[in-house]
Amino acid sequence: MGIRFGGDYNPEQWPEEVWAEDLKLMKAAHVTMVTAGIFSWAKVEPGPGEWDFGWFDRVLDGLAGAGIAVCLATMTASPPPWLSRAHPEILPEGPDGQRRWPGGRQHYCPSSPVYRAHAVRLVEQLATRYAGHPALAMWHVGNEYGCHTRQCFCDVSAQDFRRWLRERYETVGALNDAWSTAFWSQTYGDFDEVLPPRAAPTFPNPAQQLDYLRFGDDALRACYLAEKAVLERLTPGVPITTNLMPQHKPVDAFAWSAHMDAMALDFYQDPYTPDDHIRAGYVFDLMRSARSGQPWLLLEQAPSAVNWRPRNGPKPPGAMRLWSWQAVAQGADAVLFFQWRQSLGGAEKFHSAMLPHGGTQTRIFREVAALGREFSSLPEIAGTRSRADVALLADWHSWWALELDSKPSTALDHSRIALDHYRPLFEAGVPCAVLPPQRELSGHRLVIAPNLYLLTARDAERLAAYVWGGGQLVVSFFSGIVDEHDRVHPGGYPAPLRELLGLRVAEFWPLDAGRSVTVGGGRYTGRADLWSEEIDLEGAEAPAHFTDGDLVGRPAVTRHTYGKGTAWYLGTRLEPALMRALLDDVRAAAGVTPVLPGLPAGVQAAVREGPGGRYLFLLNHGATAVQVELPGRMRDVLGAEDGVGADGETPRVGTGEVVERVTLAARGVAVLTEA
Missing domain, CATH: 3.20.20.80 (Glycosidases)
Incomplete structure (x- = not known):
């Protein structure tokens, strides 16, 4: 086919x-x-x-x-x-x-x-x-x-929403508990009183909004x-x-x-x-x-x-x-x-x-x-597959809850934060799976949780079990804060992760627009922005601290041995170079290696393999030609005879020859297999 x-x-x-x-x-x-x-x-x-x-x-x-x-x-x-x-x-x-x-x-x-x-x-x-x-x-x-x-708020949808709520909660009492309706005199006496979160004088109930996103x-x-x-x-x-x-x-x-x-x-x-x-x-x-x-x-x-x-x-x-x-x-x-x-x-x-x-x-x-x-x-x-030692966690329910009203900062953008954590892996040529926290994680050497604001107790237990068994985990700021109903986990932030991370977050310190702080700690020295937290250590150590601003001297990055594994915590958003340095060290400790070491800047390497062979893809996203050293002698199998490169000329094409290095034109592509 x-x-x-x-x-x-x-x-x-x-x-x-x-x-x-x-x-x-x-x-x-x-x-x-x-x-x-x-x-x-x-x-x-x-x-x-x-x-x-x-x-x-x-x-x-x-x-x-x-x-x-x-x-x-x-x-x-x-x-x-x-x-x-x-x-x-x-x-x-x-x-x-x-x-x-x-x-x-x-x-x-x-x-x-x-x-x-x-x-x-x-x-x-x-x-x-x-x-x-x-x-x-x-x-x-x-x-x-x-x-x-994306969502409809009409009377037909309102009726369907009530049906959905009855199936989810069974009783209006359970609904009131989940939605924290004692706040602002919102307690319902009957499901028929519930409306979609239509335009209101001020912030609609966040749990109601979250459930309406699920319903939608x-x-x-x-x-x-x-x-x-x-x-x-x-x-x-x-x-x-x-x-x-x-x-x-x-x-x-x-x-x-x-x-x-x-x-x-x-x-x-x-x-x-x-x-x-x-x-x-x-x-x-x-x-x-x-x-x-x-x-x-x-x-x-x-x-x-x-x-x-x-x-x-x-x-x-x-x-x-x-x-x-x-x-x-x-x-x-x-x-x-x-x-x-x-x-x-x-x-x-x-x-x-x-x-x-x-x-x-x-x-x-x-x-x-x-x-x-x-x-x-x-x-x-066609039909060949890829494997990845690193898993990046993403959860739609946490995304929905994170970007609702009334947070310490409205600048937290789920998609942007995910890419902040993905970029260092991509640029290093490290394959990555993107998974929800409910999936099996034991097959991955390293798991990264960019921002799990909403985290159920069960998923927190699964993360802890993963690290206890020898996994390496990186968790970033404002994670493990609320449950599935957007209710704060009692016991101090981040309650379901405190033992695993070996710390307590005393207070959130979101940074103002355009403001950054300095993080210092040997190799982990540079700038950070968007967010910071007042962290108290409860067994973790701090490889990096804030070196200026309101939290000077407080931990910025922590590391905690838990069972056979290690859990890292990032209390701020590190600048890209600093994030790369940190994740390079963490993945090296986890035994995670890139597809091809020493890739030139802008070059992506990926592998697909199956019964018919193993295919190495090299893609030059840069604006200039580069040379890539191969791990050994490989056969060039991209047998096209024409196409247009960034310079308007024919790009490097496959000839079927065996090579030890490849020169990629700007926007050039190579596909190789074992010789």
């Missing part, structure tokens, strides 16, 4: 005579898979119960005849105008009570039984009609859940599961997925992973963000880790510019190739784009496509076709 390559195909935007040309050009570009039908609902059901699938039959038949597989969408992402006209109650409302109207997309309340009934009816028609069709390779349910309608995620997933049940019944054995978004707060990727046959992602790197490949690395590792290392699918990226940023820069020559290979290096078995043919009208007409407005005589199409040829030359990579 090889690495799937292609993009979103939207033939309903074009006259039928264009479709034959599409198939011809797809073959020229080495397209092997398209996602079809994502926004086709209005076309296949132009009126209630009026089905018109004839045109779509011809589309799928043509693709099958061309040998192109289809990831078939359920078409439910954007309801047709007739549905919201007949049933305006399906339209979502914001926390301010304002209705969100049709005219864009995703204009539905996730809790609406009317929307779900019509969606399921459509999926019944699709699955019945196309079960066994030779083009059908997998199902694509919905599209980018929670992208525009569950409501979106219920839409997905309703459609999935139909597909499983009518097309058993056909894989089912949906496209998640990177670091997307409304949708818990770990919770969804159990219901997806393959993780799938839309990721749009920003050419104007020089280090966006590091954010990509984190998200790609999360996708790979969510289903225990299983290969995942990149279902959308842009061939060049997008249309929705304030400034939409094009991808310079070689960037699309480099970033596509980065996804494969980190576990992707499919690289698809939005979209195949660039639209002439609509909101995304200036979003780049594989086939641009300018046609085949464009840089974009040449680069796309060259990349397709490269992927087709290495089908054996």
Whole structure:
């Protein structure tokens, strides 16, 4: 099967005579898979119960005849105008009570039984009609859940929320206890008194907000599961997925992973963000880790510019190739784009496509076709996997709770803090898994918890058991503070981790915007910002202290031997160089080594392996050519013959020769295997 390559195909935007040309050009570009039908609902059901699938039959038949597989969408992402006209109650409302109207997309309340009934009816028609069709390779349910309608606050959602609360708490007394409703006279006498956390005079109840975020995620997933049940019944054995978004707060990727046959992602790197490949690395590792290392699918990226940023820069020559290979290096078995043919009208007409407005005589199409040829030359990579000795912990419930109102600082950004901890590993060439704290951790030599503000007693016990058994753990500031209901753990901060860490946090000292402090301790000397804490040692030692500011002389970094392992604690945000020095030492003590020691700055190294061999990927994210020494004699297997590098010239290409070092052009890529 090889690495799937292609993009979103939207033939309903074009006259039928264009479709034959599409198939011809797809073959020229080495397209092997398209996602079809994502926004086709209005076309296949132009009126209630009026089905018109004839045109779509011809589309799928043509693709099958061309040998192109289809990831078939359920078409439910954007309801047709007739549905919201007949049933305006399906339209979502914001926390301010304002209705969100049709005219864009995703204009539905996730809790609406009317929307779900019509969606399921459509999926019944699709699955019945196309079960066994030779083009059908997998199902694509919905599209980018929670992208525009992250939560709905209408009366339908309120009713569904009350049902959800009854199932979760059973009694209103248990709800009152969990939500700490004795505060501000919020005690409920009946579930029917509960509303969504709509716009209020001041801060809504944080536990109520947290549960509504959980409910919102569950409501979106219920839409997905309703459609999935139909597909499983009518097309058993056909894989089912949906496209998640990177670091997307409304949708818990770990919770969804159990219901997806393959993780799938839309990721749009920003050419104007020089280090966006590091954010990509984190998200790609999360996708790979969510289903225990299983290969995942990149279902959308842009061939060049997008249309929705304030400034939409094009991808310079070689960037699309480099970033596509980065996804494969980190576990992707499919690289698809939005979209195949660039639209002439609509909101995304200036979003780049594989086939641009300018046609085949464009840089974009040449680069796309060259990349397709490269992927087709290495089908054996598909199905191979990666392993990681380091686990970085991420938890959606903690993220939701951390960024609610009324914290010591509103500057705590879960995604930014995660990347602060991921960057030193990525730059050192150390493979990393991104996991929730509920997963088994014993297979990892080092576990890093960037910020687990919300930590259940059970998960704290699991972390302690991991260290007691010999694990190495790094925990950062403002962790272990509240339980699953956003109630402070009694016993002093961070109560469930105090014994493990060997310390007590007496008081939080968030730093003002733009202010930094100095941390000193031999090798661990430098600046820190964002946050600080007054730490009392209770068995831990302090390799580094604050050397100025209000906490001068107090511990900034601590280390505690616990059982056979060691637990580190960071009471502030260390500057990148200092963070790198610390994590280099910690991982060395844990016996964690990089894929390739001594990598030049800007070069990423990753490995995938399987029964067919072990593949080393080298990717130069820098702006100049570099030479990389290999661990021994290796064979260059990237057999492409063309492509465009950052300098506009042909990049270093594979020849099949055995080499001991590789010269990578700027934005260059190499794939090697054992000689």
